[in-house]
Amino acid sequence: MNVRVLVKYWRTVLTVAEMTMRQQMTDGFIVFTVLFQPIIIAVLGLWMLGDKGADAAMFVVVGSGLTGLWSSLLFISGGSINSERWSGTLESLVAIPTPFEVVVFGKNLANVLQSLVSMVVGYFIAAFAFGYSLNIQEPLLFFVSVLIAVVAFISFGLIIAPIFVMNPGVRAWQNAMEFPVYVFCGFLFPIALLPGWTTPISYILPPYWAAVALHGTSTGGASLDQTLISWGMMLFFSVIDLFIASRLFKLMLYKARADATLGME
Amino acid sequence: MKTFNNNLRLFWQGALLSYIALFHWMRPIQYMASKILMPLAQMFFFVYLGTYATGSQNAAYYIVGNALQIAAVSGIYGMTMSIGGDRDNGTLAYIFGTPANRLVVFMGRAFMNIMDGSLGVVIAFMWGVLLMGLDLSHTNIPALALIILVTTISTCGLGLLLGCLALITVNVMFVNNFVYFLLLIFSGANVQMDKMPAWVQFVSNGLPLTRGISAARLLVQGASFAEILPLLLGEVVIGIVYGVLGYLLFAAFEVIAKRRGTLEVF
Numbered sequence: 001m002n003v004r005v006l007v008k009y010w011r012t013v014l015t016v017a018e019m020t021m022r023q024q025m026t027d028g029f030i031v032f033t034v035l036f037q038p039i040i041i042a043v044l045g046l047w048m049l050g051d052k053g054a055d056a057a058m059f060v061v062v063g064s065g066l067t068g069l070w071s072s073l074l075f076i077s078g079g080s081i082n083s084e085r086w087s088g089t090l091e092s093l094v095a096i097p098t099p100f101e102v103v104v105f106g107k108n109l110a111n112v113l114q115s116l117v118s119m120v121v122g123y124f125i126a127a128f129a130f131g132y133s134l135n136i137q138e139p140l141l142f143f144v145s146v147l148i149a150v151v152a153f154i155s156f157g158l159i160i161a162p163i164f165v166m167n168p169g170v171r172a173w174q175n176a177m178e179f180p181v182y183v184f185c186g187f188l189f190p191i192a193l194l195p196g197w198t199t200p201i202s203y204i205l206p207p208y209w210a211a212v213a214l215h216g217t218s219t220g221g222a223s224l225d226q227t228l229i230s231w232g233m234m235l236f237f238s239v240i241d242l243f244i245a246s247r248l249f250k251l252m253l254y255k256a257r258a259d260a261t262l263g264m265e
Numbered sequence: 266m267k268t269f270n271n272n273l274r275l276f277w278q279g280a281l282l283s284y285i286a287l288f289h290w291m292r293p294i295q296y297m298a299s300k301i302l303m304p305l306a307q308m309f310f311f312v313y314l315g316t317y318a319t320g321s322q323n324a325a326y327y328i329v330g331n332a333l334q335i336a337a338v339s340g341i342y343g344m345t346m347s348i349g350g351d352r353d354n355g356t357l358a359y360i361f362g363t364p365a366n367r368l369v370v371f372m373g374r375a376f377m378n379i380m381d382g383s384l385g386v387v388i389a390f391m392w393g394v395l396l397m398g399l400d401l402s403h404t405n406i407p408a409l410a411l412i413i414l415v416t417t418i419s420t421c422g423l424g425l426l427l428g429c430l431a432l433i434t435v436n437v438m439f440v441n442n443f444v445y446f447l448l449l450i451f452s453g454a455n456v457q458m459d460k461m462p463a464w465v466q467f468v469s470n471g472l473p474l475t476r477g478i479s480a481a482r483l484l485v486q487g488a489s490f491a492e493i494l495p496l497l498l499g500e501v502v503i504g505i506v507y508g509v510l511g512y513l514l515f516a517a518f519e520v521i522a523k524r525r526g527t528l529e530v531f
Contacts, residue, residue, distance in 0.1 A: 029442070036443060041446075047456045048455060048456060049314075175298075176298040176299060176306065180306045182306075189314050190317070193313055
């Protein structure tokens with residue numbers, strides 16, 4: 001794959017992301033999921049953890065943003081292929097020369113970026129409505145953590161979408177999959193509170209490593225080594241996710257063409 | 266007598282069929298996931314968050330609050346979908362075209378959600394006892410059962426009101442989600458109301474669940490039925506107010522939709 005092709009794909013990703021954002025701004029369900037739900041969780045968390053000081057407030061701001069990232073990945077990215085199906089545009093998207101996964105990558109990018117807005121809003125709520133003096137302890141490391149987390153979340157989302165398409169039964173479990181990830185990934189409390197047997201489950205979830213990196217760099221609670229390990233784990237899982245996703249997309253499109261069910265759920 | 270029998274039949278058929286319609290697309294295992302796994306995961310999340318915030322000695326406070334909060338799953342989502350589903354599926358025009366008693370139709374939508382919601386809360390309490398160490402040894406169980414039933418009914422009252430909004434908006438999931446998540450704060454399931462700003466306490470007092478959760482917590486601490494009776498009656502009144510408002514709105518929307526010809530306009 002040469003650079004020209006990559007640039008072309010990148011343009012597609014950006015165009016799809018822009019279009020997705022514009023389209024989703026009018027959808028009440030999506031606006032709630034990426035913006036209002038994390039903000040409500042942030043406000044609730046700030047009230048609950050209010051006695052623990054500014055570090056806890058920063059923990060809540062970052063953690064509530066992560067809940068928005070996961071929920072948007074689960075509900076919006078998970079349904080990104082089906083939404084094209086319902087709009088009658090799936091056939092056209094599959095037929096164009098650009099690989100379909102590049103298009104879905106752009107949609108996931110839009111979802112993840114939109115969700116990050118809730119983190120910013122949560123920050124301002126904590127600062128102005130609750131009066132906390134919030135400082136990101138390691139701004140540069142935090143920024144890099146955000147970038148790597150975005151890649152990790154998008155890659156994870158690329159697996160979820162085809163799985164939901166090929167297994168409508170799994171999609172019905174969406175509602176039940178939201179809060180367990182909040183719990184196992186330590187978005188709003190340390191996983192040390194959980195029973196020891198759940199720790200391996202946390203370790204195999206990319207959002208957990210995103211939480212470690214973002215919490216650690218924002219509160220200064222993690223050493224550089226811990227941050228580097230969490231970056232490494234996010235990148236490692238991203239590579240694995242992208243590899244699995246490429247296989248899943250091939251399988252999904254083959255099945256859809258073979259069974260003539262591309263436009264049918 | 267004949268009218269009474271007809272209305273009873275209408276109530277029961279409406280209750281049963283609307284409930285079947287709500288879940289018919291699910292396999293039993295998926296239904297179980299939505300009724301058991303989702304509430305359990307939500308409870309775990311808020312109980313762990315609460316104990317992280319205030320210490321493990323307060324676990325019961327969060328377990329009871331979040332167990333009763335499960336009533337809102339059926340009360341809010343179930344109710345709005347039961348009522349709004351008629352519009353989505355194109356059956357609303359037929360309902361409004363029949364001479365059926367509107368109150369019976371309206372209440373029929375609530376009945377199975379009340380039963381289902383109460384069962385959900387009982388299951389949540391069961392998880393609380395089995396997995397989270399909730400101690401019910403000092404609890405007046407029949408009184409707790411009554412609290413569960415009354416709180417679910419009052420939450421369904423709010424759901425009836427929201428369900429009417431589903432008749433005039435396509436963004437009903439936004440409204441549902443918003444109210445459901447706000448209840449996590451304003452019902453007092455996760456925060457101590459006496460430590461909240463005055464405006465939060467004011468809003469909280471006008472919502473279902475608030476008094477039910479307080480009463481359930483008192484019962485778990487060993488309070489008698491007489492001690493929680495005022496809270497129970499308050500919850501009943503709140504439920505009636507929302508239910509009546511919902512019914513009036515339902516009746517008003519029928520008239521407006523017929524006059525404007527917007528019964529199924531999205």
